[in-house]
Amino acid sequence: MTRLVVVSAGLSDPSSTRLLADRLSEATVRALGTPVDLEVVELRPLAHAIADHLLSGFPPEPLADAITAVERADAVIAVTPVFTASYSGLFKSFLDVLPQGALAGTPVLVAATAGTARHSLVIEHALRPVFAYLRAVVVPTGVFAASEDFAHPALAERVERAAGELAALLGAGTRDGVRRPADAPRSFDEQVAEPTPFEELLKRASAAD
Amino acid sequence: MSSMQIGVFSVGDVTADPTTGRTPSEHERVKAQVAIAQKAEDIGLDVFATGEHHNPPFISSNPTATMAYIGAKTERIVLSTATTLITTTDPVLIAEDYAKIQHLLDGRVDLMMGRGNTGPVYPWFGKDIRQGINLAIENYALLRRLWSEDVVDWEGRFRTPLQGYTSTPRPLDGVAPFVWHGSIRSPEIAEQAAFYGDGFFHNHIFWPASHTQQMVNFYRQRFEHYGHGAADQAIVGLGGQFFMRERSQDAVREFRPYFDHAPVYGGGPSLEDFSRQTPLTVGSPQQVLERTLSFREYVGDYQRQLFLIDHAGLPLKTVLEQLDLLGEILPAMRAGFEEGRPAHVPDAPTHAARVAAAGGAHDSTVHAVDGVTGQLAEADERASA
Numbered sequence: 361m362t363r364l365v366v367v368s369a370g371l372s373d374p375s376s377t378r379l380l381a382d383r384l385s386e387a388t389v390r391a392l393g394t395p396v397d398l399e400v401v402e403l404r405p406l407a408h409a410i411a412d413h414l415l416s417g418f419p420p421e422p423l424a425d426a427i428t429a430v431e432r433a434d435a436v437i438a439v440t441p442v443f444t445a446s447y448s449g450l451f452k453s454f455l456d457v458l459p460q461g462a463l464a465g466t467p468v469l470v471a472a473t474a475g476t477a478r479h480s481l482v483i484e485h486a487l488r489p490v491f492a493y494l495r496a497v498v499v500p501t502g503v504f505a506a507s508e509d510f511a512h513p514a515l516a517e518r519v520e521r522a523a524g525e526l527a528a529l530l531g532a533g534t535r536d537g538v539r540r541p542a543d544a545p546r547s548f549d550e551q552v553a554e555p556t557p558f559e560e561l562l563k564r565a566s567a568a569d
Numbered sequence: 570m571s572s573m574q575i576g577v578f579s580v581g582d583v584t585a586d587p588t589t590g591r592t593p594s595e596h597e598r599v600k601a602q603v604a605i606a607q608k609a610e611d612i613g614l615d616v617f618a619t620g621e622h623h624n625p626p627f628i629s630s631n632p633t634a635t636m637a638y639i640g641a642k643t644e645r646i647v648l649s650t651a652t653t654l655i656t657t658t659d660p661v662l663i664a665e666d667y668a669k670i671q672h673l674l675d676g677r678v679d680l681m682m683g684r685g686n687t688g689p690v691y692p693w694f695g696k697d698i699r700q701g702i703n704l705a706i707e708n709y710a711l712l713r714r715l716w717s718e719d720v721v722d723w724e725g726r727f728r729t730p731l732q733g734y735t736s737t738p739r740p741l742d743g744v745a746p747f748v749w750h751g752s753i754r755s756p757e758i759a760e761q762a763a764f765y766g767d768g769f770f771h772n773h774i775f776w777p778a779s780h781t782q783q784m785v786n787f788y789r790q791r792f793e794h795y796g797h798g799a800a801d802q803a804i805v806g807l808g809g810q811f812f813m814r815e816r817s818q819d820a821v822r823e824f825r826p827y828f829d830h831a832p833v834y835g836g837g838p839s840l841e842d843f844s845r846q847t848p849l850t851v852g853s854p855q856q857v858l859e860r861t862l863s864f865r866e867y868v869g870d871y872q873r874q875l876f877l878i879d880h881a882g883l884p885l886k887t888v889l890e891q892l893d894l895l896g897e898i899l900p901a902m903r904a905g906f907e908e909g910r911p912a913h914v915p916d917a918p919t920h921a922a923r924v925a926a927a928g929g930a931h932d933s934t935v936h937a938v939d940g941v942t943g944q945l946a947e948a949d950e951r952a953s954a
Contacts, residue, residue, distance in 0.1 A: 562710060
């Protein structure tokens with residue numbers, strides 16, 4: 361079962377960000393044609409928990425679950441509204457509290473919504489660099505939707521294309537078996553489940569750079 | 570000696586009292602740590618541990634000077650650290666300094682290794698924070714050799730090589746100070762503690778119980794894996810944090826401004842949320858007693874419980890009152906920790922017990938070799954006698 365996690369940073373309810381996220385996830389499920397375990401992480405109800413995590417250093421329960429979902433995802437669809445010429449602060453704060461390596465090797469579809477088409481390059485100048493830093497595999501097509509795009513058939517075409525790319529990237533299998541880079545930092549749970557023997561840690565400690 | 574050691578650990582922060590706006594001077598704070606340690610001994614606690622920091626607003630640089638001074642003014646309490654920076658401190662100096670106070674305090678000393686989380690401290694001491702784990706592992710491997718071998722030849726990655734080096738004084742009675750390793754979130758450090766059969770201390774106070782449980786259980790399993798005993802015989806220490814008054818509502822009312830403005834979590838979760846998510850207990854002595862005794866439910870029977878009580882701008886007078894209240898519940902706390910504790914769970918490590926386990930004390934003095942004859946000076950004397 362493919363674990364698909366949708367992260368939506370829209371602030372209103374209903375939000376056009378969530379609307380776009382739903383269209384992307386539906387299209388991805390269709391394109392995959394296999395059973396999908398779909399989980400939507402709405403950031404708005406987690407906003408206080410995210411701020412608490414930034415200040416206290418640990419995630420309150422519902423946020424811990426959301427982080428685990430992202431860590432274990434085979435693929436992620438990340439959608440943010442554009443605020444002040446970039447992704448929203450809440451969206452970035454969520455990325456900031458993800459453990460190191462959480463998205464390494466994970467296929468990600470990035471999308472954004474805005475009030476005006478003038479922000480359309482936000483995908484390229486803001487979202488792609490941050491996911492490149494997180495070592496995610498971002499699909500070639502990013503989906504940007506200004507308010508007016510919701511009345512245009514071209515949006516549907518773009519959604520289908522991006523979803524198709526994500527499905528194709530996932531086609532070979534799941535992240536754990538196939539795409540995870542060998543040197544990606546191991547999560548806390550992975551380290552505890554399969555510890556690095558101390559002799560190896562000792563050898564590594566004194567190994568030359 | 571009791572099977573369970575109970576004590577306090579102090580970070581040594583200079584923080585304004587949010588209720589009065591008054592900030593203590595460094596001098597007041599340095600002396601306050603001494604007063605707190607003396608009071609800890611007076612009420613019957615077993616351990617006082619000081620932190621180590623190299624930046625404002627902390628007064629906790631040079632922990633061994635603090636320990637030696639407190640040691641001279643006390644008789645019984647064990648002096649320890651929480652933590653000694655194994656990453657940025659030269660392990661050769663750690664070997665010398667802690668062996669020295671071991672002699673001065675007749676063995677009333679142990680220490681806890683930590684990596685330190687203040688970014689700039691690493692470059693200030695010529696180190697790279699990204700090598701934190703590697704520094705902790707290599708430096709400690711050297712430290713152990715300096716204590717266990719009289720003459721050390723050594724070459725590593727982070728420090729200049731040693732040829733024919735003898736760390737002096739040698740450990741008291743030939744037994745090095747007991748070492749705890751502290752880590753909140755790094756399995757590598759729990760692995761290190763387990764590998765050597767050393768103690769593992771979880772700070773506990775900033776994280777949910779489930780997380781502490783996961784780290785401690787991991788350490789226990791690896792302790793068994795490396796053949797030091799059963800998992801429940803591993804040596805575990807925990808942090809804890811409380812504020813108490815006879816009536817719980819008074820405790821909450823008095824502590825809230827300190828919590829809300831605390832440098833570590835101020836502006837974050839509410840006091841109520843944080844109390845639920847972490848071991849922080851603000852309430853009556855009975856509530857503190859019950860909460861503390863419940864820690865065993867998720868980490869098993871353990872050996873050392875340290876409480877953080879002097880931080881966030883709490884005035885010395887209040888801290889001393891907290892110790893009086895702790896003193897009142899201390900007998901019940903000790904009895905509670907004894908209840909149901911299996912006989913095969915080891916007692917908290919002490920110098921005396923470790924010396925006995927090593928087959929008794931032996932003088933480990935290394936005598937200088939005569940540069941001309943290549944013989945020990947006293948051998949020469951014997952020969953000429």
